[in-house]
Structure formats: structure tokens, C-alpha cells
Amino acid sequence: MSFGLELRKVKRTGFLPAFLGGGILAAAVPVLNMAFRSEIYVGINAAPVNILLNANWQIMSMFNILLVVVGACIMYNTEYAEGAIQKMCTLPTKESTMFFGKIAVLIAVSILLLLIETISVFGCSVHWFEVSADLYMETLKSFGFFLLLMLPTVFCALLIASLSKNMWIGLGIGVMCVFAATMIPSQNFVLTLFPFALPFQTLENHTADVIRNYAAAGAVETVLIALLEIMILKVRRSFE
Amino acid sequence: MNIIETQNLTKSYGKFTAVSEINLHVPKGTVYGFLGPNGAGKSTAMKMFLGLTKPTGGAFVINGKQFPGDRVQILKEVGSFIEAPAFYGNLTGEENLDIIRRILGLPKSSVSEALEIVGLTQYRKRLAKKYSLGMKQRLGLAGALIGKPPILILDEPTNGLDPVGIHEIRALIRSLPQQFECTVFVSSHLLSEIELMADNIGILNHGRLLFEGTLDTLKSSAASMGYPTDNLEDTFFALIDADNRQRGGVR
Ligand SMILES: Nc1ncnc2c1ncn2[C@@H]1O[C@H](COP(=O)(O)OP(=O)(O)OP(=O)(O)O)[C@@H](O)[C@H]1O
Ligand SMILES: [Mg+2]
Numbered sequence: 001m002s003f004g005l006e007l008r009k010v011k012r013t014g015f016l017p018a019f020l021g022g023g024i025l026a027a028a029v030p031v032l033n034m035a036f037r038s039e040i041y042v043g044i045n046a047a048p049v050n051i052l053l054n055a056n057w058q059i060m061s062m063f064n065i066l067l068v069v070v071g072a073c074i075m076y077n078t079e080y081a082e083g084a085i086q087k088m089c090t091l092p093t094k095e096s097t098m099f100f101g102k103i104a105v106l107i108a109v110s111i112l113l114l115l116i117e118t119i120s121v122f123g124c125s126v127h128w129f130e131v132s133a134d135l136y137m138e139t140l141k142s143f144g145f146f147l148l149l150m151l152p153t154v155f156c157a158l159l160i161a162s163l164s165k166n167m168w169i170g171l172g173i174g175v176m177c178v179f180a181a182t183m184i185p186s187q188n189f190v191l192t193l194f195p196f197a198l199p200f201q202t203l204e205n206h207t208a209d210v211i212r213n214y215a216a217a218g219a220v221e222t223v224l225i226a227l228l229e230i231m232i233l234k235v236r237r238s239f240e
Numbered sequence: 241m242n243i244i245e246t247q248n249l250t251k252s253y254g255k256f257t258a259v260s261e262i263n264l265h266v267p268k269g270t271v272y273g274f275l276g277p278n279g280a281g282k283s284t285a286m287k288m289f290l291g292l293t294k295p296t297g298g299a300f301v302i303n304g305k306q307f308p309g310d311r312v313q314i315l316k317e318v319g320s321f322i323e324a325p326a327f328y329g330n331l332t333g334e335e336n337l338d339i340i341r342r343i344l345g346l347p348k349s350s351v352s353e354a355l356e357i358v359g360l361t362q363y364r365k366r367l368a369k370k371y372s373l374g375m376k377q378r379l380g381l382a383g384a385l386i387g388k389p390p391i392l393i394l395d396e397p398t399n400g401l402d403p404v405g406i407h408e409i410r411a412l413i414r415s416l417p418q419q420f421e422c423t424v425f426v427s428s429h430l431l432s433e434i435e436l437m438a439d440n441i442g443i444l445n446h447g448r449l450l451f452e453g454t455l456d457t458l459k460s461s462a463a464s465m466g467y468p469t470d471n472l473e474d475t476f477f478a479l480i481d482a483d484n485r486q487r488g489g490v491r
Contacts, residue, residue, distance in 0.1 A: 005342055012330045012367075082369065083326035084336075087383060090290045090322070091343045092315040237294055 002093075002101030003108075006075070009084075010105070015074050019067055019109040026063035026113070027120035030056040034128050041128070048129035049138045050204040052121050061146075061199045062182065064113055068106060068153055069174035072161040075102045080165040095233045099162060100226075106154045111147065118143045145203045149214065152195035152221035159229045193217050195225070243268040243303050243391060243423045244289070250297030251284050251447075258284045260447040261298060266425055266440070269417050273438030274427040277480060281447040282427040283323050286395050289425075290320050303391065316344070319389035321397060325380030329369030333360050333379050336368050337386055346387040354386040357412065359405075373400040381409065392416065394426045398433065406433075413437050431476040443476070445483045 010016070030052050034041065044051050079085035079098075088098060122139050125131065160177070161170040181196035189210070192201060198221075201214055244266035251259040259281040266272045276282050287293045289302060291311050299306065302314050327336045337351045355361045358378040363371065368379060377400045384392055397413070398406045414437050416422050428434050434441055441458060443451040451458060463469045467478040 005339060008335065008339060009328055009331070011335070078328055078330055082329040083324060084328045085326070086292065086322065087326040087340070087380075088343075089292055090315060090318070090320045091340060092312045093343055094312075237291075 002097050003104040006098070006101035006105045009078050010075060013074050013078060015071060016109070018070060018074075019113060022063055022067040023113040023116035026060045027116045029059050029063075030121055030124045034124050038128050047132070047138060047204070048125035049121060049135065049142060050202075051129075052124055053142070053202045053204060056121075057202050058200060060117055062178070064110070064117075064150065065153055065157075065178050065181070065196055065199055066175070067113065068110060068150070069157045069160075069171065069178060071106055071109060072102075072154075072157040073167050073171045073174065075105070075158070076161040076170065077167040080167070096230050099158065099229055099233070102158055103154060103226075106158060107151070110150050110154060114143055114146050114150070118146075142203050145201075145211070145215070146199065148218045149198040149201055152218055152225060153199055155222050155225040155229070156195040159225055159232075162229065163232070189213065193221070195221055241268050242266055244272075244300065244425060246285075246298065246300040248298035249285065249288065249295055249300050251281070251288060251293065252296045257447050259288070262442075262444070262447075262449040263452075264300075264442055264449070265452065266423060268423055269421060270439040271413060271417060271424045271426060271437050273434030273441045274425060274444065275429070275431055275434055275441060275476070276427070276444035277429065279446075280444040282444055283395050284447075285444070286320070286322055286393050286425070286427065289393055290315070290318065290322065292322065317389055318391045318393055319384040319386065320393040320395075321380045321384040322393070322395045325376040325383075327368045327376065327379055327383070329367065331368060332365050333368055333371065333375075333382075334364040336379060337382055340383050340386055344387050350387050354382040357385055358382045359408065374402055374405055377401055378405070388420045388422065390420075390422050392422055392424045392426075394424065396427055396429070398428070410437050431472045435472055443479060445480050446487065448483075450479055450483055 033056055041051050041055060079088070089095060118139060122135070125135055157174055160173050164170045177196045181194055181200070184191045184194060184197045186192060186200060192198065198214070198218055203211060206214070242265045244264060246262055246264045248261040248263065249259060250257065250261050262285065274282050274285070284293065288295050289300065291307055303317055305314050307314065328339065331339070334351060334355065337354055341348070341351050352361070355364050358381050360375065360378050360382060363375060368376065371379060377397070381394070381397055384394060394413070398409050401409060410433065413424055413426060416424050426437065435455060438455070440454055441451070442449055451461070458475070459469050462475045462479065468474040
């Protein structure tokens, strides 16, 4: 119900084209990389998915995070630009319902993004490497891991976007967070827990223990940010 | 029976008090005119009714329900339009109303009904951000009227309308209690406008309620205090002026 409502609200804002276009662009990264420099990669003695993600995921995930930040800002800009959010607040729903409706839309388009990218990585594996039996399973696991680690980014980006009536402030803060995330060394577990840095992690570079820690951290951060937003919505009312 | 009632309702922003201990009584099935000059606190009081801003003192009851506990229940029964029209610029007039309709759980036909009432049917497929000022105002009104809620809170609904539009909307507001059995709480700067619509009047100045009652009571009490009564606008100005002078520089 609120998912459909929030999806309607982004009509004609370029929201869906941005995610579709961005997804295709990100998916083109491994394809182009292999098309021009496959000789560097095919000789490496590792699983194809592993090789491909090591070579391309930093750039691909950077696309994803930026798209999520921009998408979150577009969503709240439609609310603030002409004051629609004030009308919404006088209707019998909760502001948090709106927030979680938008979360659902952002997660749906993130799944779309990851799906396009996963298909691309899978296609590259099939085309340039020898396919092993566990390729399907590996790809699927990777997709699930990426999706989980994307959640804190989605929640955090939308929380930032919901704070400021001026879209440019939200966008500025979001982009700054993304750049801060790219500067974090990916070996430092604690630092990589920064919500915007989590999506850079790949399954293949970690032991089972570390993976479990990342998954748990992703889930905990998501819940914490959601609680924070609910608190902010409650408190903000008394200052208006 | 009073459908809206306030008890010493107060809103302060820091040291400044925008609404000061007002006691309003809005009888069911009537049009109540809420009158006051710029900055009197009309919009602030209305925002409190809708939960857009928290009272800092006092309380109010709407249709037997209280904020914040019955917030959702109250908002189901209240159609509102506060200050500037609020809408999604990237959606058409029709799509904007459809969003509101879905949240209120109304039948599909309510959208075209609301468009018809405010005279926007012809422009329903146009993007709301491309509407003229008066059309935006009408869209805001449609958003308040949709589904014919039992209580309407309208903040300066004739702002920005052309003379024909003003006349139409006033006539509409006047007719609402008989047509749909609803109660209308409407604000304005003009006593002459309120006179044409309202059964009861509340006059606000600097956050304080100067007068509450019918037009006739206002006239007779103004006469007894020696204010001019042949022109209502003069009565209003005299009342406000006297109050301002009485406060002196204190504000
Ligand atoms: N968020 C706020 N912070 C501080 N002061 C505020 C705030 N909102 C309103 N005020 C002040 O409260 C007073 C009442 O404002 P309000 O908008 O209720 O007036 P009004 O009667 O609706 O006036 P108008 O006829 O111009 O619409 C004004 O002096 C205004 O500056
Ligand atoms: Mg006002």
C-alpha cells in the first residue's frame, strides 16, 4: 500500500530511469574490462566470480551507493519542494509509514541494480572463464551478501535526505559520506562498518567468521538507523 | 454541541507567545470565522489542531477526541488547507488528489467530484507545478474537500483567487453545512468576507482572543463600547487598534 503510494510520488522525477541507466552503466564495467583486458584476468588461479569482483566491484559499488544517495534525495525533494509533506502530515497516516514506504521503494530499486550487475558478472564468468558447477551458488550468495550490506546505506541515505528541506544539503552530505567511505582502508574491520563503506565488501575476500560479522553488523546498523529515524520524527514535531 | 473546543490553548516560540490561552467554541454544523491581522496566530492555532505543531500549554477537543492520543482518528474526520497550497509539483492535479484519496481510503469517484467542486476538471491532467496561483489554491481546497469530511479547517481559502473564484468559494463554504452537514473553521483577514460566510466569529490579535460570538453580538457590543458599527471593517479596525493601544509598547 505505502510502497505503491511512494512509487507513484516519484513519477516524472527521473528516479526509475536513473536507477535503470546507472545499473546498466555499472553492469558494463566488468564487460568492458574483460573485453579490453581479458588476458590479465583469465590466467589468474581463482574462482571467476572472485576475479571479476576483485577487478570491478569497487567501481560498481561506488555507482550503487551514489545512486542510492541521489535516489533518496529525489524522493524527499518531491515532498519538500512544494510542501506536499505538510499535507501528508495532516492526513491519517504516520510520517514513519512514509519513511518505510520510501525505504521499500529504495530497496526494490537496489535489488534491480544488483540484479542487473549480478547478471553481468555471471555472463562474464560464463563467457570468459571455464564454468564450474558451483558458479550459480556462488553468484547467488554474492548477490545476497551485497543486498544485505546495501541496507545500512539505503537507510542512512534516506535518513539524511529526510532531515533537510533543501535537497542540496542532503545531497552534499550524502556525497561527502560516499567519498569518505572510499578513503576507508578495506582491511580495517571497524572502519568499514561505516554505513556507506559496507557495500564495498565482497564475499570472496573474507573468511566465514568475518562474513558473519559483516552480516550481523549490516543487520544491526539497519535496525539502529531505523530507530534513530523514528526518534527524529518524534522529536522534530515539538520544534516546529 | 461544540465540535471544536479549546481550553487555554497556548503556543510559545521561546519567549514569544504566538497563541495565548485562547478558549474557542465552534458549534457543530456551523461556519466559524477566525479573524485577525497578519501574525495574529490564526495559522498557528490551526496547525495545532492538525498536529503540525505541538501546543506549549492548554488542550483542545475535536469531535470528542483529544490530541495526541486520537491523532489519526481526528485527522480522518478533518479536511484541511493551511497557509500555502501543498502538493507534489511533479504530479498532475488529478494524481495529487489520487494520493490523498488512497491514504483516506475513499472511492475512485471522489477525485473527480473534488475536481468538479473547485472547477479544476478541465486542468486535471496538467502538472501541479505548472498551475497558476489560483489553480494551486483550488487544488489545495480540493485536497481539503475530498471525501466530504465532517470538519473542515481552511486557512485563508480565498487567497490568490480572482473575484469570480472568491465568490464561488465563499458560496461553497456557506453552503457546506447544509449540503454535507459539516462544520467549517475558516480564517480570514477581512471581516467583510467572514460576514458573508460565518455564523460565529472569533477575533484574534497578538495571539489573544478579543471577541467570540455571533455577528449581531459583535455589533451590539461594539456599539456599547462606542466603536463605529455602520461599516464592519471599521469596527474590526477599531477593536484591533484599541487592543494594540491598551498593550502599549509591551506587545
Ligand atoms: N516556527 C516559528 N518560530 C517562531 N515564530 C513563529 C513560528 N511560526 C510562527 N511564528 C510567529 O507566530 C506568530 C503568528 O503566526 P501565524 O502564522 O499564526 O499568523 P497568522 O495569524 O496566520 O498571520 P497571517 O494572517 O499573516 O497568515 C507570528 O508572529 C509568527 O512570526
Ligand atoms: Mg496565516
